[in-house]
Amino acid sequence: MRFCLDADQVALRDAVRDMLALECPPALVRAAWPPGDPAAVAALWRDLARMGLFGAAVSVHCGGLGLGETDLVPILTEVGYAAVPLPVAETMAVAAPLLAATGDPGGYLPGVLAGTTRVAIAGAGDLVPYGMLADLVLVLRDGRARIVEPLTTAVVSTVDGSRAAARLALPSAGTVTDDPELVDLCLDRADLATAAQLLGLGRRMLDLTVGYVGTRRQFGAPIGSFQAVQHRLADALLGLEFAMPAVLAAGWALAHRTGSRRQDVSIAVLLAGDAARTMAKTAIQCHGAIGYTVEYDLHLYAKRTWALAASCGTDSHLDRLAAALDLPKGGFP
């Protein structure tokens, strides 16, 4: 038994963290909100490609870094911490390894690795986060994985304005696999990527809040010295601290294709989703009125949290765990 990051994983995480601290500050996230600065956002994508990140989960002989899901967790946590306003997780953690695993029939992989092709993932219905920025859309539905170019694009106004969401009409062709195991793996990778980003977003909101309550003074003292504030933040930290190892463990379970991997992903999604949502509420409340403004940066991270947490679907994960635990499927028999 052993459960900590190795030196390579730490080094890569730190490199991503340092790069994003420079290249994806809050101003860049704001630049992704309409009307925005598309050129600045596009430059960030190129920086990420230059680091080789889009090939992170692609084998070395296909031109990638050959990393596994375990290695992706700390990277995606940093992507969440920075609230990168681009489909990084979708492209890096789901689409690229799928293309590599299926022999890339459409010839898309070189463009993905080079940073010239962005892949979004269709959500429920026709809503596609980052659909406005995507060259390709991955559709994981009905036991098939399809990669398609959208037919039509309609912009959608969203709570998190940096999601570049669109309603897309998608062709029905483009199947890259109907292997149920590979399709499930894609779904699990997408969930894992979301859980990891939620951890990072939670950490970002925690850092902002700890910084703020340490300096904001009321009644002649920093508000962070008041127990009412301290205890809420302690609880929020608790959620994040107990979600993190579960997300990392789910990454390991996926990387090793363990028998319990789908359960482990569900555990990770539930814990990370709850922790990040609690953190968002706590952060806004502990900031007070400034946390309720769009001038202050907190909302960038809270809104991304809500979008990602909603995208995972709590009920399906509870149902999956109920089945694994042999509990009746929610309802009196």
Place this chain on the structure above:
Amino acid sequence: MIDLVDTAEEARFRTSARAWLRANVPSPPLPSGDTREGFARHVEWERRLFDARWSVVSWPERYGGRDASLWEWLVFEEEYYAAGAPQRVTQNGIFLLAPTLYEFGTPAQQDHLLPRIAAAEDLWCQGWSEPEAGSDLAAVTSRAVRDDAAGGWRLSGQKTWTTRGAFCTHLFGLFRTDPTAGRHRGLTYFLVPLGAPGVTVRGFGRLDGDEGFAEVTFVDVLVPDEAVLGGVGNGWRVAMSTASSERGLSLRSPGRFLATADRLVALARSRAEALSPRLRDRVIRAWVGAQAYQMFTRHQVSAMLDGAQPGARASLNKLFWSELDIELHETALELLGAEAETDTAWSRGFLFSLAGPIYAGTNEIQRTIVAERVLGLPRAP
């Protein structure tokens, strides 16, 4: 690196622990260890554990252990609770005093006391709280006065809410040796035999009705210099080492909560007619909580093996396991419906779980510790 399966050695250790427990765990279960009769039966069980060298697996062989790694200790704990084995009435000696003895004891103290703790010959209780010093532990007023002529210390004062104090043979506790020093400075950690002249122990009922609490009164009790652990005036530091064990992994490993979670799931399966969608989700989330605790502690053990000290982070463990334990039991009682009021392992477990957010420093104290020492927030006024 990450490898979440047992090594070959850990797997062998697991198999061997499981086999011994399967053959030896008493059935039907022993009566509560917090009653006089049940306590005696539990001490017999502890001696069987010791004779088979399962009482202190992570200790050196010369003290009765197996030199097991921290991982193997976690494995043992998982198997122990999965087997439905009895509560550890020796826990204060094994899991609280012993780690402090390893850190602060003299070689003579270690050689004398540790084998007796392992063998359940000395049965230790914790003497911290006083009528006027609960969460505010540094307010203790029980005192120890140097007696040069007698060559020792004379203890006076009162400790209370002492778990299993009425049945134990020894007490470790904090006494004030320098009333003129600052609150935290003038304290000394003493090891006291409860049979010493001048000690009186009165047991009283806890919330569950068992005589699991005691108040211990000291009137001019003479103890030798060897009764001091960790140096005169150093008691706060020594006590905080014990507190870290009590809050963290040492006292409450994931094994017990994983076992409770599994029993909760089994209960839910057996009561499908009571399992509304809401209750089903509550069962699942409680079970998820136990898995989260296991993952957290595995991560923590890896960090400890790399040299990190849990320190204030033990308060994170304490907050989590204490609230998880209540949630597991409350959920079970909901599943039981009207049967919940009957005296069962679940109702007793529920009453016991309510002590979790109080002992080892209330959860309010733990949240303040987390805020100030883990998050680095400014000190409370």
